Amino acid sequence: MRSLIVIQTETARSSPEYSDQPTSSPKVILQEYGYFVCTASTLERAKVMVNKADAAVLDLPVGELKGWGKELLWTRSLPLIWWCSASSASESLEACEENVTVDGILTPSMSEQELHWALHFSSRQYFERKQWQSERAQMMAQLEDRKWIDMAKGILSKMKNISEAEAYDFLRKQAMNERKRIVDVATSIVKVYQLLKESK
Structure with missing residues (x-):
């Protein structure tokens, strides 16, 4: 898994967390660790870019994950990974009970090795989920x-x-x-x- 698409709405990009510390943005961190990263903030762009990605990293509040995930999976099946930052986590408290399908979680504080392993296990989780869906x-x-x-x-x-x-x-x-x-x-x-x- 080397190529990633980061889905980040305008709200997430303008959050104080990223404007105060641009190095904590998922794109910067993932590129620093050797991943090829493209970003999308609109559904139209995401649908075009998702065909070139090995996984989608969703830097969104939990409440928005379900809708975005559904739209992306209509275009192409791939692992969905939530970028759990301070802002996306705080915006997600009321959505804790939602039935959201994600294959893994990444955080800005992860080290390079932690992030690589998290992506590896997310990929395995995705393939297990796909197999279960096929069997079902x-x-x-x-x-x-x-x-x-x-x-x-x-x-x-x-x-x-x-x-x-x-x-x-x-x-x-x-x-x-x-x-x-x-x-x-x-x-x-x-x-x-x-x-x-x-x-x-």
Whole structure:
């Protein structure tokens, strides 16, 4: 992880913390530690720059993280890391209960090694989160498939006066004959049955 985009709204950039000590800005610190950093304060610029970044560092109050994170992830999936400075932390007290997805936290007081390790673990957290989301999507798809198959078995059992096991065998054979997935055959049966029911 070498290339970072820092999201920093005009409010954050004009905070006394950065105007009094410009060396505490995330861009300055990250560049000092050898990272290539670009900044964005508008969504339009962020959407362009995010394609060149390995991660997004969000120098924002917690209340703004969810909205920005959602917009960035629509453009490109990448690790989201919160820059927890004194000003962003103090502006975030009322948003403590928000359900915000971040993969890590950085602070201005971190040493170079601490920052490198925090970014490393943030990257790992991101990949674990993506894997979990992928597994969850697969499970939801399997549940949806199971629903169609169960509905089709019920219809076949009722119409052909057969057991559900026999109805499943029928679906399986039909799928093999048509070279389709069982769920596709089941979905067709359910939809035809529903159309017939509505036409009556």
